[in-house]
Amino acid sequence: xTSASPRATQGRRTxxxxxxxxxVGGLAVAVLYPVARYLVPPRSAESAASTVTLPFxxxxxxxxxxxIFKFGNRPGIIVRTASGELxxxxxxxxxxxxxxxxxxxxxxxxxxxxxxxxxxxxxNIAGPPPRPLETFIVNVRGDQIVVSKGA
Amino acid sequence: MRRVRGWLAVGWTWLDDxxxxxxLGAMAKKKDVPVHRHTLWYYLGGMTLFLFLVQLATGALLLxxxxxxxxxxxxxxxxxxxxxQFGWLIRSIHSWAANLMIFALFLHMFSVLLLRAYTRPRxxxxxSGFLLFGLALTFGFTGYLLPWNExxxxxxxxxxxxxxxxxxxxxxxxxxxRGGDDVTGATLTRFYAIHVALLPATALALLGVHLYxxxxxxxxxxxxxxxxxxxxxxxxxxxxxxxxDLVGWLSALAILAALAAxxxxxxxxxxxxxxxxxxxIKPEWYFMFMFQTLKYxxxxxxxxxxxxxxxxxxxxxxxxxxxxxxxxxxxxRGGSGRAVTWFGVAIIAFIIVLTYLGYTADPTQ
Numbered sequence: 001x002t003s004a005s006p007r008a009t010q011g012r013r014t015x016x017x018x019x020x021x022x023x024v025g026g027l028a029v030a031v032l033y034p035v036a037r038y039l040v041p042p043r044s045a046e047s048a049a050s051t052v053t054l055p056f057x058x059x060x061x062x063x064x065x066x067x068i069f070k071f072g073n074r075p076g077i078i079v080r081t082a083s084g085e086l087x088x089x090x091x092x093x094x095x096x097x098x099x100x101x102x103x104x105x106x107x108x109x110x111x112x113x114x115x116x117x118x119x120x121x122x123x124n125i126a127g128p129p130p131r132p133l134e135t136f137i138v139n140v141r142g143d144q145i146v147v148s149k150g151a
Numbered sequence: 152m153r154r155v156r157g158w159l160a161v162g163w164t165w166l167d168d169x170x171x172x173x174x175l176g177a178m179a180k181k182k183d184v185p186v187h188r189h190t191l192w193y194y195l196g197g198m199t200l201f202l203f204l205v206q207l208a209t210g211a212l213l214l215x216x217x218x219x220x221x222x223x224x225x226x227x228x229x230x231x232x233x234x235x236q237f238g239w240l241i242r243s244i245h246s247w248a249a250n251l252m253i254f255a256l257f258l259h260m261f262s263v264l265l266l267r268a269y270t271r272p273r274x275x276x277x278x279s280g281f282l283l284f285g286l287a288l289t290f291g292f293t294g295y296l297l298p299w300n301e302x303x304x305x306x307x308x309x310x311x312x313x314x315x316x317x318x319x320x321x322x323x324x325x326x327x328x329r330g331g332d333d334v335t336g337a338t339l340t341r342f343y344a345i346h347v348a349l350l351p352a353t354a355l356a357l358l359g360v361h362l363y364x365x366x367x368x369x370x371x372x373x374x375x376x377x378x379x380x381x382x383x384x385x386x387x388x389x390x391x392x393x394x395x396d397l398v399g400w401l402s403a404l405a406i407l408a409a410l411a412a413x414x415x416x417x418x419x420x421x422x423x424x425x426x427x428x429x430x431x432i433k434p435e436w437y438f439m440f441m442f443q444t445l446k447y448x449x450x451x452x453x454x455x456x457x458x459x460x461x462x463x464x465x466x467x468x469x470x471x472x473x474x475x476x477x478x479x480x481x482x483x484r485g486g487s488g489r490a491v492t493w494f495g496v497a498i499i500a501f502i503i504v505l506t507y508l509g510y511t512a513d514p515t516q
Contacts, residue, residue, distance in 0.1 A: 098305055
């Protein structure tokens with residue numbers, strides 16, 4: 001040690017500083033990176049379903065009423081209008097994702113969370129929702145209701 | 152008797168040699184509290200602390216029966232309320248103490264704001280306190296979901312969806328927070344981990360910093376009192392102030408017991424991810440003013456989605472409050488701080504009016 005010149009000591013010290021600095025940084029990354037990745041949930045397979053057959057028959061739906069159904073892992077709502085037509089939409093409100101309901105007294109769809117209103121074409125007509133509800137295609141085959149995503 | 156006293160003396164000396172109790176005793180003896188017409192506000196921090204300790208104790212007890220899964224959470228709370236002896240009491244006290252703690256915290260924070268006790272050298276005391284306030288709200292938000300009932304389910308759907316308005320990373324953060332695309336059992340375990348492990352650990356550490364700073368700088372004397380020649384007298388912390396604290400804490404405990412007995416915590420219906428949001432859905436009262444504001448905002452403001460504008464506004468308000476010691480430039484030079492007073496009063500008025508509307512406005516109109 002005593003034989004080393006000041007300059008050599010200086011060089012060695014810089015090197016040690018660098019080594020320590022980078023290994024502390026490396027340690028931090030080695031700890032934090034797995035933790036950060038751990039916190040991100042794994043991507044579950046998106047529901048590939050683009051068509052569902054509803055677990056009830058058309059006669060279960062009286063005019064001016066609606067039912068919630070499962071479209072894959074997301075909620076949908078099917079409405080029978082006062083004139084008897086069947087229409088289906090995504091039931092997730094476009095405002096903050098609450099599940100909408102059919103209000104027979106208003107004759108249209110309503111979200112209880114922030115008082116959003118949609119008409120029976122899924123168009124946002126009042127309140128905070130910024131966009132219309134996603135519309136699905138409804139086909140009745142015998143006594144089966146088949147709902148599918150639009151093209 | 153004399154022999155017992157002798158043993159106690161020996162025991163005390165043994166501990167003192169190792170822990171330095173005499174030094175702590177001397178410090179406690181020196182601690183005092185200024186007495187003036189605003190002294191009442193000094194009790195609110197201690198009150199918040201007491202209610203927090205009640206939360207730690209009752210929370211630990213609830214863990215014994217609670218099961219954090221979408222299939223079992225609701226049933227385990229139902230079992231706790233119906234079958235477990237005094238289960239209803241523990242849960243009701245946990246729920247009421249949470250509400251009272253946040254109420255005390257609001258009063259504590261706004262009294263400190265209006266008395267401008269955050270000025271030099273107490274900037275960090277204010278910041279640590281404000282962060283604790285944020286943690287308390289997070290405690291409330293995550294705890295609300297744990298019984299997995301209908302109200303909590305939709306409140307969480309809405310509350311978490313708000314994060315998605317952040318540009319670029321919003322959707323990603325939403326997935327991390329929910330543990331998936333929707334509020335599911337994965338969200339429940341996440342919130343459970345945050346509520347019972349992450350938050351208590353962080354809050355205790357931050358509380359240590361906050362109390363150390365309060366201890367280090369002593370009680371702030373309001374400027375109006377300073378202007379009239381300072382406080383008339385000071386009261387020793389031990390035992391005078393501490394005994395008054397205790398009276399407040401015992402009263403709080405009595406109020407808690409009464410509230411828990413007469414208005415026990417409700418459970419409601421089990422959450423169903425495939426049911427319409429029920430009419431009259433509402434968050435905890437301390438989020439009500441934000442919830443109600445979001446109802447009034449139109450779909451678009453200047454081409455930006457209404458809720459994004461609202462969330463941005465609340466975010467800016469929170470940042471302004473956090474940085475108030477640095478924004479209040481008059482504080483250093485002994486200015487009147489009228490701007491801060493108006494800012495504080497405006498926030499309080501806004502919160503009260505919107506909260507009132509949240510509970511009285513017709514939810515369908």
